[in-house]
Amino acid sequence: IQAARSESALFEEILSNLAHSLILSLIQNFVATSNYDSQKIVQKKSSLVLTLAKLYIKDNLSNSIKLTDTATYLHLSSRHLSRLFKAELGISYSEYVQNERIQKAAILLKTTDLSIRDIAQETGFPDVHYFTRVFTASMHSSPGRFRALYTKLKTVIYKD
Numbered sequence: 001i002q003a004a005r006s007e008s009a010l011f012e013e014i015l016s017n018l019a020h021s022l023i024l025s026l027i028q029n030f031v032a033t034s035n036y037d038s039q040k041i042v043q044k045k046s047s048l049v050l051t052l053a054k055l056y057i058k059d060n061l062s063n064s065i066k067l068t069d070t071a072t073y074l075h076l077s078s079r080h081l082s083r084l085f086k087a088e089l090g091i092s093y094s095e096y097v098q099n100e101r102i103q104k105a106a107i108l109l110k111t112t113d114l115s116i117r118d119i120a121q122e123t124g125f126p127d128v129h130y131f132t133r134v135f136t137a138s139m140h141s142s143p144g145r146f147r148a149l150y151t152k153l154k155t156v157i158y159k160d
Contacts, residue, residue, distance in 0.1 A: 049074060050084050057097055061104055061124050067093045101125065102138045109147040116143045 056070055070093070071078040085093045101123040108119045120131035136142050141149065 047088065049076065049081075050088055053081060053084075054096075057100055061097075061101055062122050063124060065097055065124065098134065099138075102135060105131070105135060105143065106139065106146065109143055110150050119143065 052074055053070055056073055057065055067078045067082060071081040074081065082093050085091065085096055089096060091099070105119050105123045108114055108122060109116075112119075114122070116132070117128045120128045123131070125131035125134070132143055135146070139146055
């Protein structure tokens with residue numbers, strides 16, 4: 001303000017340079033923040049897409065769930081969806097689906113009296129032999145033994 005009041009040309013030039021510097025620093029700060037915010041928005045959007053994919057998978061575990069089916073449902077390319085799973089979860093799409101099937105099978109073995117064949121069908125495995133092999137490899141126990149161990153643990157009565 002004092003420079004503007006002053007009659008000197010030097011003060012006007014200094015004021016002009018200061019104003020330009022101030023504007024440039026504001027723009028740089030704003031642009032840096034904007035890029036950061038847009039990266040956060042992209043990440044949140046990716047997480048939302050992944051959450052929708054997980055829900056779709058959980059809702060359709062009893063069916064054959066191909067990557068292309070899930071990607072089509074979400075209006076994405078299968079390659080993009082596959083990359084999201086690998087980047088955000090550290091595992092492939094098929095590993096995620098298999099883990100979800102095993103977890104659901106474990107819950108059904110613990111909480112229901114369904115036969116192992118019915119549980120295999122309910123969790124989307126094509127046959128009981130393949131289900132048994134995958135379940136055993138993942139849980140280090142066959143489905144029948146898993147159920148027996150859990151039932152045994154549940155019925156143990158502790159006496160004082």
